[in-house]
Amino acid sequence: MNDKWCPTTRSFQISVLLAVLLMGFASPNVLSASGFDLDDILFWAGTGDNESALVIDWNGASADDSSLVWGYRWGGDTKTIDMLTAIVASDERLYAKIGPISGFGVGVIGIGYDANNDGLFALDDETWFNENGISDLVPSEGAQSVDPDDWYQEGWGTGETPEERVFWNFGIADASPFDGASWERSGMGVSSRTLADGSWDSFAFGQTNQVYFAANPLAAEPYANADFDNDGNVDGRDFVLWQRGFGITGGAIPIDGDADKNGVVNSMDLAFWSQQYGDSSSAILSGIPLIIPEPSTGLFSMAFLLLVPLVLNFSRRN
Secondary structure: OOOOOOHHHHHHHHHHHHHHHHHOOOOOOOOOOOOOOHHHOOOEEEOOOEEEEEEEEOOOOOOOOOEEEEEEEEOOOOEHHHHHHHHHHHOOOEEEEEEEEOOOEEEEEEEEEOOOOOOOOOEOOOOOOOOOOEEOOOOOOOOOEOOOOOEEEEOEOOOOOOOOOEEEEEEEEOOOOOOOOOOEEOOOOOOOOEOOOOOEEEEEEEEOOOOOOOOOEEEOOOOOOOOOOOOOEOOHHHHHHHHHHOOOOOOOOHHHOOOOOOOOOOHHHHHHHHHHOOOEHHHHHHOOOOOOOOOOHHHHHHHHHHHHHHHHHHHHHO
């Protein structure tokens, strides 16, 4: 007997699995500004019992663009700068240029995002970002993204004209400003502002003579990769790793089956595996992440039962 999966059987089982999974999935996550709260956040960084949100708006003057929203879990005495650097380190597409500013503690000079998701991000002033996406060597203002399809804004209000005096407006709220609460200007810097459970922080770029807050929230998408064993392919071996790690509720790493890097191994990670099955790592890195809400318990159970014989067959033959 052939020592590999039968292609016909494998294709049929995967097709049925995908059909069952997709029955319970909605379209990619696009949420309106009304009623957006912590439960709508998809990308979380950090650990702890408390939760806060970070919202970034690269064009504060526009009423049409979307602001990206990340979540942060934490404990103890935690500042906004801790949340920002933790989220930047967790999201491979996010970058920040920060540094000490005389009289202001730590200042946020620039924030960038690999919006076209090609895995590349650079500035025309050759700013160097460390492995966590942070640059703390703050040169003169005015740098721009090398790739026009990526997002980047920087400034500290030192331009010669009002139009050139731009910076990242820093706003705060005790609860979601998109669900009943309101933004207000922070009376302190990011290294002094202490987070509270349920708090929201806004960075909105614009002129210094205006007040801007992040608007039109859109949940930042997890950067999912279901190649759990890092062998360059998403296949049955990766499913086995997910199966072994299923149920981990904190501290999971990719080899445990954590596709979206949120420290939890659940049905959403299986959904990413299903969507990426048969892809190589290069294809995953160049593709746009797919956000799939978790299926209902019944649908997930059906999908799991469909996968059991497939994986057992694969395990026996490998």
